Amino acid sequence: MQRTYRSIDIAKLASGLSLSLPLHELVGEAGGPAVGISAAVHGDEGVGVEVIRRLFADSELEELRGRLVLLPVANPLAFQSNTRNTPLDMANLNRVFPGDPDGWLTEQMADVISREFLTRIEVHIDLHAGGLYPIVDYVYQLNAPELSRAFGRRFLYAPPHPYEGTSTEVSGKSAKAVVVELGGGLTAQEPYVELALKGLKNVLRAAGALPGAADAPPAQTLLHRIETVRPHQGGLLLPVVQGVGGRVKAGDVLGRVVSPFTFETLEEMCSPYDGVMILTHPTVHRVEPGDYGYMVGEFATAEPVR
Ligand SMILES: [Zn+2]
Known part of the structure:
Protein backbone atom coordinates (compact mmCIF):
# COMPACT_ATOMS: atom_id res chain seq x y z
CA MET A 1 0.00 0.00 0.00
CA LEU A 222 -35.42 5.81 9.50
CA LEU A 223 -36.54 9.30 10.48
CA HIS A 224 -38.28 11.55 7.97
CA ARG A 225 -38.63 14.56 10.22
CA ILE A 226 -36.18 16.15 12.64
CA GLU A 227 -37.18 19.43 14.24
CA THR A 228 -34.55 21.81 15.63
CA VAL A 229 -35.73 23.61 18.77
CA ARG A 230 -33.74 26.84 19.06
CA PRO A 231 -33.76 29.22 22.02
CA HIS A 232 -35.31 32.66 21.57
CA GLN A 233 -33.53 34.05 24.63
CA GLY A 234 -29.85 34.11 25.46
CA GLY A 235 -28.52 33.22 28.88
CA LEU A 236 -27.47 30.11 30.70
CA LEU A 237 -28.79 26.82 29.32
CA LEU A 238 -29.75 24.30 31.98
CA PRO A 239 -30.16 20.95 30.25
CA VAL A 240 -33.01 18.72 31.41
CA VAL A 241 -32.52 16.02 28.77
CA GLN A 242 -28.80 15.34 28.54
CA GLY A 243 -28.34 12.16 26.52
CA VAL A 244 -29.00 11.31 22.87
CA GLY A 245 -31.17 8.37 21.78
CA GLY A 246 -33.76 8.70 24.59
CA ARG A 247 -37.49 8.99 24.03
CA VAL A 248 -39.49 12.11 24.85
CA LYS A 249 -43.18 12.99 24.73
CA ALA A 250 -44.77 16.04 23.14
CA GLY A 251 -44.39 18.99 25.50
CA ASP A 252 -41.62 17.47 27.61
CA VAL A 253 -39.19 20.13 28.80
CA LEU A 254 -35.80 19.53 27.17
CA GLY A 255 -33.91 22.44 28.69
CA ARG A 256 -34.34 25.85 30.31
CA VAL A 257 -32.71 29.17 29.58
CA VAL A 258 -32.22 31.20 32.74
CA SER A 259 -30.90 34.72 33.20
CA PRO A 260 -27.36 34.62 34.59
CA PHE A 261 -28.09 38.00 36.18
CA THR A 262 -31.51 37.73 37.84
CA PHE A 263 -31.72 33.88 37.78
CA GLU A 264 -35.29 34.03 36.42
CA THR A 265 -36.36 31.43 33.86
CA LEU A 266 -36.44 33.12 30.46
CA GLU A 267 -37.60 30.18 28.38
CA GLU A 268 -38.42 26.50 28.46
CA MET A 269 -37.57 24.52 25.35
CA CYS A 270 -40.05 21.69 24.80
CA SER A 271 -40.35 18.71 22.49
CA PRO A 272 -42.68 19.47 19.56
CA TYR A 273 -43.91 15.85 19.42
CA ASP A 274 -43.35 12.30 20.64
CA GLY A 275 -39.89 11.44 19.44
CA VAL A 276 -36.28 10.61 20.04
CA MET A 277 -33.48 12.92 21.11
CA ILE A 278 -31.02 13.41 18.24
CA LEU A 279 -29.07 16.43 19.51
CA THR A 280 -28.77 17.40 23.17
CA HIS A 281 -26.62 19.41 25.56
CA PRO A 282 -24.85 17.34 28.20
CA THR A 283 -23.67 20.32 30.25
CA VAL A 284 -24.64 23.78 31.45
CA HIS A 285 -23.31 26.53 29.19
CA ARG A 286 -24.03 29.94 27.69
CA VAL A 287 -26.52 30.09 24.81
CA GLU A 288 -27.54 32.81 22.41
CA PRO A 289 -30.92 33.17 20.64
CA GLY A 290 -30.97 31.00 17.53
CA ASP A 291 -28.22 28.61 18.63
CA TYR A 292 -28.74 24.88 18.17
CA GLY A 293 -30.96 23.97 21.11
CA TYR A 294 -32.29 20.47 20.67
CA MET A 295 -33.05 18.21 17.73
CA VAL A 296 -35.93 15.75 18.04
CA GLY A 297 -36.75 13.01 15.53
CA GLU A 298 -40.48 12.42 15.08
CA PHE A 299 -41.81 8.93 15.83
CA ALA A 300 -45.13 9.27 13.98
CA THR A 301 -43.42 9.56 10.59
CA ALA A 302 -40.48 7.23 11.34
CA GLU A 303 -40.23 3.73 9.92
CA PRO A 304 -38.23 0.67 10.89
CA VAL A 305 -35.41 -0.19 8.49
CA ARG A 306 -35.74 -3.65 7.01
ZN1 LIG B 1 -21.18 19.93 10.76
Missing part, protein backbone atom coordinates in the same frame (compact mmCIF):
# COMPACT_ATOMS: atom_id res chain seq x y z
CA GLN A 2 1.32 3.42 -0.95
CA ARG A 3 0.74 6.58 1.06
CA THR A 4 1.28 10.10 -0.18
CA TYR A 5 0.57 13.44 1.45
CA ARG A 6 0.20 16.77 -0.26
CA SER A 7 -1.10 20.15 0.77
CA ILE A 8 -3.03 22.04 -1.85
CA ASP A 9 -2.43 25.79 -1.88
CA ILE A 10 -5.55 27.94 -1.79
CA ALA A 11 -4.30 31.45 -1.07
CA LYS A 12 -1.84 33.64 0.79
CA LEU A 13 -3.47 35.42 3.73
CA ALA A 14 -2.80 39.01 4.85
CA SER A 15 -0.88 37.55 7.80
CA GLY A 16 1.61 36.19 5.29
CA LEU A 17 0.63 32.64 6.13
CA SER A 18 -0.49 30.28 3.40
CA LEU A 19 -3.90 28.64 3.47
CA SER A 20 -3.74 25.09 2.16
CA LEU A 21 -5.73 21.88 2.32
CA PRO A 22 -4.27 18.62 3.69
CA LEU A 23 -4.87 15.59 1.49
CA HIS A 24 -3.68 12.03 2.19
CA GLU A 25 -3.93 9.46 -0.55
CA LEU A 26 -3.61 5.73 0.12
CA VAL A 27 -3.51 3.27 -2.74
CA GLY A 28 -3.98 -0.44 -2.08
CA GLU A 29 -2.36 -3.35 -3.89
CA ALA A 30 -5.71 -4.69 -5.11
CA GLY A 31 -8.26 -2.81 -7.17
CA GLY A 32 -11.31 -1.24 -5.56
CA PRO A 33 -13.34 1.94 -5.29
CA ALA A 34 -12.07 5.49 -4.78
CA VAL A 35 -13.31 6.49 -1.32
CA GLY A 36 -13.02 9.99 0.15
CA ILE A 37 -13.46 10.80 3.84
CA SER A 38 -13.66 14.40 5.04
CA ALA A 39 -13.91 16.06 8.46
CA ALA A 40 -13.94 19.55 9.99
CA VAL A 41 -16.02 21.07 7.20
CA HIS A 42 -17.32 22.82 10.31
CA GLY A 43 -14.30 23.94 12.33
CA ASP A 44 -15.73 23.17 15.78
CA GLU A 45 -16.34 19.51 14.94
CA GLY A 46 -12.89 18.17 15.73
CA VAL A 47 -13.91 14.65 16.70
CA GLY A 48 -14.00 13.65 13.01
CA VAL A 49 -10.38 14.73 12.64
CA GLU A 50 -9.38 12.26 15.35
CA VAL A 51 -11.49 9.54 13.72
CA ILE A 52 -9.62 10.01 10.43
CA ARG A 53 -6.27 10.06 12.27
CA ARG A 54 -7.13 6.74 13.95
CA LEU A 55 -8.27 5.22 10.66
CA PHE A 56 -5.01 6.34 9.03
CA ALA A 57 -3.07 4.40 11.69
CA ASP A 58 -5.33 1.34 11.64
CA SER A 59 -3.57 -1.90 10.63
CA GLU A 60 -6.65 -3.04 8.65
CA LEU A 61 -5.85 -0.38 6.06
CA GLU A 62 -2.87 -2.50 4.93
CA GLU A 63 -5.48 -4.58 3.10
CA LEU A 64 -7.01 -1.57 1.38
CA ARG A 65 -8.52 -2.18 -2.03
CA GLY A 66 -8.56 0.76 -4.37
CA ARG A 67 -7.87 4.34 -3.34
CA LEU A 68 -8.61 6.15 -0.11
CA VAL A 69 -8.42 9.95 0.01
CA LEU A 70 -8.48 11.62 3.41
CA LEU A 71 -9.26 15.31 3.97
CA PRO A 72 -8.97 15.56 7.78
CA VAL A 73 -9.45 19.35 8.01
CA ALA A 74 -11.66 20.72 5.24
CA ASN A 75 -11.78 24.22 6.77
CA PRO A 76 -8.40 24.92 8.44
CA LEU A 77 -9.31 28.53 9.36
CA ALA A 78 -12.50 27.49 11.13
CA PHE A 79 -10.61 24.65 12.82
CA GLN A 80 -8.02 27.14 14.05
CA SER A 81 -10.68 29.40 15.58
CA ASN A 82 -12.79 26.44 16.79
CA THR A 83 -15.84 27.94 15.09
CA ARG A 84 -18.49 26.50 12.79
CA ASN A 85 -17.92 29.14 10.10
CA THR A 86 -14.80 30.63 8.51
CA PRO A 87 -13.80 33.59 10.72
CA LEU A 88 -12.49 35.72 7.83
CA ASP A 89 -15.81 35.96 5.96
CA MET A 90 -18.18 34.31 8.45
CA ALA A 91 -19.45 31.91 5.77
CA ASN A 92 -20.55 28.33 6.37
CA LEU A 93 -18.43 26.12 4.09
CA ASN A 94 -21.15 23.48 4.00
CA ARG A 95 -23.64 25.88 2.38
CA VAL A 96 -21.49 27.26 -0.45
CA PHE A 97 -20.55 24.16 -2.49
CA PRO A 98 -19.62 23.81 -5.33
CA GLY A 99 -17.97 27.12 -4.50
CA ASP A 100 -16.66 29.90 -6.70
CA PRO A 101 -13.02 30.47 -7.69
CA ASP A 102 -13.72 34.23 -7.76
CA GLY A 103 -15.98 34.37 -4.70
CA TRP A 104 -15.59 34.84 -0.94
CA LEU A 105 -12.64 33.01 0.61
CA THR A 106 -14.93 30.22 1.82
CA GLU A 107 -16.29 29.88 -1.73
CA GLN A 108 -12.73 29.69 -3.04
CA MET A 109 -12.00 26.88 -0.55
CA ALA A 110 -15.18 25.05 -1.60
CA ASP A 111 -14.16 25.34 -5.25
CA VAL A 112 -10.77 23.72 -4.57
CA ILE A 113 -12.36 20.97 -2.45
CA SER A 114 -14.91 20.31 -5.20
CA ARG A 115 -12.31 20.05 -7.94
CA GLU A 116 -9.54 18.24 -6.05
CA PHE A 117 -11.60 15.95 -3.82
CA LEU A 118 -15.38 15.70 -4.22
CA THR A 119 -15.46 15.05 -7.96
CA ARG A 120 -12.62 12.50 -7.89
CA ILE A 121 -14.17 9.84 -5.65
CA GLU A 122 -16.86 7.17 -5.96
CA VAL A 123 -17.81 7.02 -2.28
CA HIS A 124 -17.85 10.05 0.03
CA ILE A 125 -18.18 9.96 3.80
CA ASP A 126 -18.40 13.38 5.46
CA LEU A 127 -17.88 13.35 9.24
CA HIS A 128 -19.75 15.91 11.30
CA ALA A 129 -20.46 16.29 15.03
CA GLY A 130 -22.43 18.47 17.41
CA GLY A 131 -19.97 21.36 17.59
CA LEU A 132 -18.63 23.06 20.68
CA TYR A 133 -21.44 22.22 23.14
CA PRO A 134 -24.08 19.77 21.78
CA ILE A 135 -23.71 16.05 21.18
CA VAL A 136 -25.46 14.40 18.26
CA ASP A 137 -26.01 10.85 16.98
CA TYR A 138 -27.53 10.02 13.58
CA VAL A 139 -26.53 9.31 9.98
CA TYR A 140 -28.04 10.93 6.91
CA GLN A 141 -29.52 8.51 4.39
CA LEU A 142 -28.95 10.18 1.03
CA ASN A 143 -28.27 8.31 -2.23
CA ALA A 144 -26.64 5.20 -0.72
CA PRO A 145 -28.95 3.67 1.92
CA GLU A 146 -26.87 0.48 2.21
CA LEU A 147 -23.73 2.47 3.11
CA SER A 148 -25.54 4.79 5.54
CA ARG A 149 -26.98 1.72 7.26
CA ALA A 150 -23.60 -0.01 7.35
CA PHE A 151 -22.26 2.75 9.61
CA GLY A 152 -24.38 1.05 12.25
CA ARG A 153 -26.02 3.88 14.19
CA ARG A 154 -29.60 3.36 15.39
CA PHE A 155 -31.15 6.41 13.74
CA LEU A 156 -31.00 7.33 10.07
CA TYR A 157 -32.47 10.48 8.59
CA ALA A 158 -33.77 10.99 5.08
CA PRO A 159 -34.24 14.78 4.90
CA PRO A 160 -37.27 15.83 2.81
CA HIS A 161 -35.49 19.08 1.91
CA PRO A 162 -31.70 18.69 2.11
CA TYR A 163 -29.67 21.84 2.78
CA GLU A 164 -28.40 23.55 -0.35
CA GLY A 165 -24.68 23.91 -0.94
CA THR A 166 -23.46 20.94 1.10
CA SER A 167 -20.36 18.97 0.12
CA THR A 168 -22.54 15.94 -0.68
CA GLU A 169 -24.56 18.03 -3.15
CA VAL A 170 -21.36 17.94 -5.25
CA SER A 171 -20.07 14.45 -4.41
CA GLY A 172 -23.57 12.94 -4.57
CA LYS A 173 -23.82 13.68 -8.29
CA SER A 174 -21.19 11.06 -9.11
CA ALA A 175 -20.49 9.24 -5.83
CA LYS A 176 -22.36 7.39 -3.11
CA ALA A 177 -22.60 9.86 -0.24
CA VAL A 178 -22.92 9.35 3.51
CA VAL A 179 -23.04 12.13 6.12
CA VAL A 180 -22.33 11.09 9.69
CA GLU A 181 -23.34 13.20 12.70
CA LEU A 182 -21.72 11.73 15.80
CA GLY A 183 -20.26 13.08 19.04
CA GLY A 184 -19.28 16.63 19.93
CA GLY A 185 -19.71 18.87 22.93
CA LEU A 186 -17.98 19.24 26.25
CA THR A 187 -17.96 15.56 27.05
CA ALA A 188 -15.54 12.65 26.67
CA GLN A 189 -15.25 11.90 22.96
CA GLU A 190 -13.50 8.52 23.17
CA PRO A 191 -16.71 6.42 22.98
CA TYR A 192 -17.79 8.35 19.87
CA VAL A 193 -14.37 8.06 18.24
CA GLU A 194 -14.47 4.28 18.73
CA LEU A 195 -18.02 4.00 17.40
CA ALA A 196 -17.16 6.13 14.38
CA LEU A 197 -14.00 4.16 13.60
CA LYS A 198 -15.93 0.88 13.79
CA GLY A 199 -18.71 2.34 11.63
CA LEU A 200 -16.27 3.74 9.07
CA LYS A 201 -14.47 0.43 8.64
CA ASN A 202 -17.80 -1.34 8.19
CA VAL A 203 -18.80 1.17 5.48
CA LEU A 204 -15.42 0.55 3.81
CA ARG A 205 -16.17 -3.21 3.83
CA ALA A 206 -19.68 -2.64 2.46
CA ALA A 207 -18.19 -0.49 -0.31
CA GLY A 208 -15.57 -3.12 -1.21
CA ALA A 209 -12.63 -0.98 -0.06
CA LEU A 210 -11.70 -3.46 2.70
CA PRO A 211 -11.89 -7.27 2.43
CA GLY A 212 -14.48 -9.32 4.29
CA ALA A 213 -18.23 -9.09 4.61
CA ALA A 214 -19.70 -6.06 6.35
CA ASP A 215 -21.41 -6.67 9.70
CA ALA A 216 -25.20 -6.54 9.51
CA PRO A 217 -26.41 -3.29 11.10
CA PRO A 218 -28.45 -3.37 14.33
CA ALA A 219 -32.20 -2.64 14.33
CA GLN A 220 -32.45 0.84 12.81
CA THR A 221 -35.11 3.50 12.49
Whole structure:
Protein backbone atom coordinates (compact mmCIF):
# COMPACT_ATOMS: atom_id res chain seq x y z
CA MET A 1 0.00 0.00 0.00
CA GLN A 2 1.32 3.42 -0.95
CA ARG A 3 0.74 6.58 1.06
CA THR A 4 1.28 10.10 -0.18
CA TYR A 5 0.57 13.44 1.45
CA ARG A 6 0.20 16.77 -0.26
CA SER A 7 -1.10 20.15 0.77
CA ILE A 8 -3.03 22.04 -1.85
CA ASP A 9 -2.43 25.79 -1.88
CA ILE A 10 -5.55 27.94 -1.79
CA ALA A 11 -4.30 31.45 -1.07
CA LYS A 12 -1.84 33.64 0.79
CA LEU A 13 -3.47 35.42 3.73
CA ALA A 14 -2.80 39.01 4.85
CA SER A 15 -0.88 37.55 7.80
CA GLY A 16 1.61 36.19 5.29
CA LEU A 17 0.63 32.64 6.13
CA SER A 18 -0.49 30.28 3.40
CA LEU A 19 -3.90 28.64 3.47
CA SER A 20 -3.74 25.09 2.16
CA LEU A 21 -5.73 21.88 2.32
CA PRO A 22 -4.27 18.62 3.69
CA LEU A 23 -4.87 15.59 1.49
CA HIS A 24 -3.68 12.03 2.19
CA GLU A 25 -3.93 9.46 -0.55
CA LEU A 26 -3.61 5.73 0.12
CA VAL A 27 -3.51 3.27 -2.74
CA GLY A 28 -3.98 -0.44 -2.08
CA GLU A 29 -2.36 -3.35 -3.89
CA ALA A 30 -5.71 -4.69 -5.11
CA GLY A 31 -8.26 -2.81 -7.17
CA GLY A 32 -11.31 -1.24 -5.56
CA PRO A 33 -13.34 1.94 -5.29
CA ALA A 34 -12.07 5.49 -4.78
CA VAL A 35 -13.31 6.49 -1.32
CA GLY A 36 -13.02 9.99 0.15
CA ILE A 37 -13.46 10.80 3.84
CA SER A 38 -13.66 14.40 5.04
CA ALA A 39 -13.91 16.06 8.46
CA ALA A 40 -13.94 19.55 9.99
CA VAL A 41 -16.02 21.07 7.20
CA HIS A 42 -17.32 22.82 10.31
CA GLY A 43 -14.30 23.94 12.33
CA ASP A 44 -15.73 23.17 15.78
CA GLU A 45 -16.34 19.51 14.94
CA GLY A 46 -12.89 18.17 15.73
CA VAL A 47 -13.91 14.65 16.70
CA GLY A 48 -14.00 13.65 13.01
CA VAL A 49 -10.38 14.73 12.64
CA GLU A 50 -9.38 12.26 15.35
CA VAL A 51 -11.49 9.54 13.72
CA ILE A 52 -9.62 10.01 10.43
CA ARG A 53 -6.27 10.06 12.27
CA ARG A 54 -7.13 6.74 13.95
CA LEU A 55 -8.27 5.22 10.66
CA PHE A 56 -5.01 6.34 9.03
CA ALA A 57 -3.07 4.40 11.69
CA ASP A 58 -5.33 1.34 11.64
CA SER A 59 -3.57 -1.90 10.63
CA GLU A 60 -6.65 -3.04 8.65
CA LEU A 61 -5.85 -0.38 6.06
CA GLU A 62 -2.87 -2.50 4.93
CA GLU A 63 -5.48 -4.58 3.10
CA LEU A 64 -7.01 -1.57 1.38
CA ARG A 65 -8.52 -2.18 -2.03
CA GLY A 66 -8.56 0.76 -4.37
CA ARG A 67 -7.87 4.34 -3.34
CA LEU A 68 -8.61 6.15 -0.11
CA VAL A 69 -8.42 9.95 0.01
CA LEU A 70 -8.48 11.62 3.41
CA LEU A 71 -9.26 15.31 3.97
CA PRO A 72 -8.97 15.56 7.78
CA VAL A 73 -9.45 19.35 8.01
CA ALA A 74 -11.66 20.72 5.24
CA ASN A 75 -11.78 24.22 6.77
CA PRO A 76 -8.40 24.92 8.44
CA LEU A 77 -9.31 28.53 9.36
CA ALA A 78 -12.50 27.49 11.13
CA PHE A 79 -10.61 24.65 12.82
CA GLN A 80 -8.02 27.14 14.05
CA SER A 81 -10.68 29.40 15.58
CA ASN A 82 -12.79 26.44 16.79
CA THR A 83 -15.84 27.94 15.09
CA ARG A 84 -18.49 26.50 12.79
CA ASN A 85 -17.92 29.14 10.10
CA THR A 86 -14.80 30.63 8.51
CA PRO A 87 -13.80 33.59 10.72
CA LEU A 88 -12.49 35.72 7.83
CA ASP A 89 -15.81 35.96 5.96
CA MET A 90 -18.18 34.31 8.45
CA ALA A 91 -19.45 31.91 5.77
CA ASN A 92 -20.55 28.33 6.37
CA LEU A 93 -18.43 26.12 4.09
CA ASN A 94 -21.15 23.48 4.00
CA ARG A 95 -23.64 25.88 2.38
CA VAL A 96 -21.49 27.26 -0.45
CA PHE A 97 -20.55 24.16 -2.49
CA PRO A 98 -19.62 23.81 -5.33
CA GLY A 99 -17.97 27.12 -4.50
CA ASP A 100 -16.66 29.90 -6.70
CA PRO A 101 -13.02 30.47 -7.69
CA ASP A 102 -13.72 34.23 -7.76
CA GLY A 103 -15.98 34.37 -4.70
CA TRP A 104 -15.59 34.84 -0.94
CA LEU A 105 -12.64 33.01 0.61
CA THR A 106 -14.93 30.22 1.82
CA GLU A 107 -16.29 29.88 -1.73
CA GLN A 108 -12.73 29.69 -3.04
CA MET A 109 -12.00 26.88 -0.55
CA ALA A 110 -15.18 25.05 -1.60
CA ASP A 111 -14.16 25.34 -5.25
CA VAL A 112 -10.77 23.72 -4.57
CA ILE A 113 -12.36 20.97 -2.45
CA SER A 114 -14.91 20.31 -5.20
CA ARG A 115 -12.31 20.05 -7.94
CA GLU A 116 -9.54 18.24 -6.05
CA PHE A 117 -11.60 15.95 -3.82
CA LEU A 118 -15.38 15.70 -4.22
CA THR A 119 -15.46 15.05 -7.96
CA ARG A 120 -12.62 12.50 -7.89
CA ILE A 121 -14.17 9.84 -5.65
CA GLU A 122 -16.86 7.17 -5.96
CA VAL A 123 -17.81 7.02 -2.28
CA HIS A 124 -17.85 10.05 0.03
CA ILE A 125 -18.18 9.96 3.80
CA ASP A 126 -18.40 13.38 5.46
CA LEU A 127 -17.88 13.35 9.24
CA HIS A 128 -19.75 15.91 11.30
CA ALA A 129 -20.46 16.29 15.03
CA GLY A 130 -22.43 18.47 17.41
CA GLY A 131 -19.97 21.36 17.59
CA LEU A 132 -18.63 23.06 20.68
CA TYR A 133 -21.44 22.22 23.14
CA PRO A 134 -24.08 19.77 21.78
CA ILE A 135 -23.71 16.05 21.18
CA VAL A 136 -25.46 14.40 18.26
CA ASP A 137 -26.01 10.85 16.98
CA TYR A 138 -27.53 10.02 13.58
CA VAL A 139 -26.53 9.31 9.98
CA TYR A 140 -28.04 10.93 6.91
CA GLN A 141 -29.52 8.51 4.39
CA LEU A 142 -28.95 10.18 1.03
CA ASN A 143 -28.27 8.31 -2.23
CA ALA A 144 -26.64 5.20 -0.72
CA PRO A 145 -28.95 3.67 1.92
CA GLU A 146 -26.87 0.48 2.21
CA LEU A 147 -23.73 2.47 3.11
CA SER A 148 -25.54 4.79 5.54
CA ARG A 149 -26.98 1.72 7.26
CA ALA A 150 -23.60 -0.01 7.35
CA PHE A 151 -22.26 2.75 9.61
CA GLY A 152 -24.38 1.05 12.25
CA ARG A 153 -26.02 3.88 14.19
CA ARG A 154 -29.60 3.36 15.39
CA PHE A 155 -31.15 6.41 13.74
CA LEU A 156 -31.00 7.33 10.07
CA TYR A 157 -32.47 10.48 8.59
CA ALA A 158 -33.77 10.99 5.08
CA PRO A 159 -34.24 14.78 4.90
CA PRO A 160 -37.27 15.83 2.81
CA HIS A 161 -35.49 19.08 1.91
CA PRO A 162 -31.70 18.69 2.11
CA TYR A 163 -29.67 21.84 2.78
CA GLU A 164 -28.40 23.55 -0.35
CA GLY A 165 -24.68 23.91 -0.94
CA THR A 166 -23.46 20.94 1.10
CA SER A 167 -20.36 18.97 0.12
CA THR A 168 -22.54 15.94 -0.68
CA GLU A 169 -24.56 18.03 -3.15
CA VAL A 170 -21.36 17.94 -5.25
CA SER A 171 -20.07 14.45 -4.41
CA GLY A 172 -23.57 12.94 -4.57
CA LYS A 173 -23.82 13.68 -8.29
CA SER A 174 -21.19 11.06 -9.11
CA ALA A 175 -20.49 9.24 -5.83
CA LYS A 176 -22.36 7.39 -3.11
CA ALA A 177 -22.60 9.86 -0.24
CA VAL A 178 -22.92 9.35 3.51
CA VAL A 179 -23.04 12.13 6.12
CA VAL A 180 -22.33 11.09 9.69
CA GLU A 181 -23.34 13.20 12.70
CA LEU A 182 -21.72 11.73 15.80
CA GLY A 183 -20.26 13.08 19.04
CA GLY A 184 -19.28 16.63 19.93
CA GLY A 185 -19.71 18.87 22.93
CA LEU A 186 -17.98 19.24 26.25
CA THR A 187 -17.96 15.56 27.05
CA ALA A 188 -15.54 12.65 26.67
CA GLN A 189 -15.25 11.90 22.96
CA GLU A 190 -13.50 8.52 23.17
CA PRO A 191 -16.71 6.42 22.98
CA TYR A 192 -17.79 8.35 19.87
CA VAL A 193 -14.37 8.06 18.24
CA GLU A 194 -14.47 4.28 18.73
CA LEU A 195 -18.02 4.00 17.40
CA ALA A 196 -17.16 6.13 14.38
CA LEU A 197 -14.00 4.16 13.60
CA LYS A 198 -15.93 0.88 13.79
CA GLY A 199 -18.71 2.34 11.63
CA LEU A 200 -16.27 3.74 9.07
CA LYS A 201 -14.47 0.43 8.64
CA ASN A 202 -17.80 -1.34 8.19
CA VAL A 203 -18.80 1.17 5.48
CA LEU A 204 -15.42 0.55 3.81
CA ARG A 205 -16.17 -3.21 3.83
CA ALA A 206 -19.68 -2.64 2.46
CA ALA A 207 -18.19 -0.49 -0.31
CA GLY A 208 -15.57 -3.12 -1.21
CA ALA A 209 -12.63 -0.98 -0.06
CA LEU A 210 -11.70 -3.46 2.70
CA PRO A 211 -11.89 -7.27 2.43
CA GLY A 212 -14.48 -9.32 4.29
CA ALA A 213 -18.23 -9.09 4.61
CA ALA A 214 -19.70 -6.06 6.35
CA ASP A 215 -21.41 -6.67 9.70
CA ALA A 216 -25.20 -6.54 9.51
CA PRO A 217 -26.41 -3.29 11.10
CA PRO A 218 -28.45 -3.37 14.33
CA ALA A 219 -32.20 -2.64 14.33
CA GLN A 220 -32.45 0.84 12.81
CA THR A 221 -35.11 3.50 12.49
CA LEU A 222 -35.42 5.81 9.50
CA LEU A 223 -36.54 9.30 10.48
CA HIS A 224 -38.28 11.55 7.97
CA ARG A 225 -38.63 14.56 10.22
CA ILE A 226 -36.18 16.15 12.64
CA GLU A 227 -37.18 19.43 14.24
CA THR A 228 -34.55 21.81 15.63
CA VAL A 229 -35.73 23.61 18.77
CA ARG A 230 -33.74 26.84 19.06
CA PRO A 231 -33.76 29.22 22.02
CA HIS A 232 -35.31 32.66 21.57
CA GLN A 233 -33.53 34.05 24.63
CA GLY A 234 -29.85 34.11 25.46
CA GLY A 235 -28.52 33.22 28.88
CA LEU A 236 -27.47 30.11 30.70
CA LEU A 237 -28.79 26.82 29.32
CA LEU A 238 -29.75 24.30 31.98
CA PRO A 239 -30.16 20.95 30.25
CA VAL A 240 -33.01 18.72 31.41
CA VAL A 241 -32.52 16.02 28.77
CA GLN A 242 -28.80 15.34 28.54
CA GLY A 243 -28.34 12.16 26.52
CA VAL A 244 -29.00 11.31 22.87
CA GLY A 245 -31.17 8.37 21.78
CA GLY A 246 -33.76 8.70 24.59
CA ARG A 247 -37.49 8.99 24.03
CA VAL A 248 -39.49 12.11 24.85
CA LYS A 249 -43.18 12.99 24.73
CA ALA A 250 -44.77 16.04 23.14
CA GLY A 251 -44.39 18.99 25.50
CA ASP A 252 -41.62 17.47 27.61
CA VAL A 253 -39.19 20.13 28.80
CA LEU A 254 -35.80 19.53 27.17
CA GLY A 255 -33.91 22.44 28.69
CA ARG A 256 -34.34 25.85 30.31
CA VAL A 257 -32.71 29.17 29.58
CA VAL A 258 -32.22 31.20 32.74
CA SER A 259 -30.90 34.72 33.20
CA PRO A 260 -27.36 34.62 34.59
CA PHE A 261 -28.09 38.00 36.18
CA THR A 262 -31.51 37.73 37.84
CA PHE A 263 -31.72 33.88 37.78
CA GLU A 264 -35.29 34.03 36.42
CA THR A 265 -36.36 31.43 33.86
CA LEU A 266 -36.44 33.12 30.46
CA GLU A 267 -37.60 30.18 28.38
CA GLU A 268 -38.42 26.50 28.46
CA MET A 269 -37.57 24.52 25.35
CA CYS A 270 -40.05 21.69 24.80
CA SER A 271 -40.35 18.71 22.49
CA PRO A 272 -42.68 19.47 19.56
CA TYR A 273 -43.91 15.85 19.42
CA ASP A 274 -43.35 12.30 20.64
CA GLY A 275 -39.89 11.44 19.44
CA VAL A 276 -36.28 10.61 20.04
CA MET A 277 -33.48 12.92 21.11
CA ILE A 278 -31.02 13.41 18.24
CA LEU A 279 -29.07 16.43 19.51
CA THR A 280 -28.77 17.40 23.17
CA HIS A 281 -26.62 19.41 25.56
CA PRO A 282 -24.85 17.34 28.20
CA THR A 283 -23.67 20.32 30.25
CA VAL A 284 -24.64 23.78 31.45
CA HIS A 285 -23.31 26.53 29.19
CA ARG A 286 -24.03 29.94 27.69
CA VAL A 287 -26.52 30.09 24.81
CA GLU A 288 -27.54 32.81 22.41
CA PRO A 289 -30.92 33.17 20.64
CA GLY A 290 -30.97 31.00 17.53
CA ASP A 291 -28.22 28.61 18.63
CA TYR A 292 -28.74 24.88 18.17
CA GLY A 293 -30.96 23.97 21.11
CA TYR A 294 -32.29 20.47 20.67
CA MET A 295 -33.05 18.21 17.73
CA VAL A 296 -35.93 15.75 18.04
CA GLY A 297 -36.75 13.01 15.53
CA GLU A 298 -40.48 12.42 15.08
CA PHE A 299 -41.81 8.93 15.83
CA ALA A 300 -45.13 9.27 13.98
CA THR A 301 -43.42 9.56 10.59
CA ALA A 302 -40.48 7.23 11.34
CA GLU A 303 -40.23 3.73 9.92
CA PRO A 304 -38.23 0.67 10.89
CA VAL A 305 -35.41 -0.19 8.49
CA ARG A 306 -35.74 -3.65 7.01
ZN1 LIG B 1 -21.18 19.93 10.76
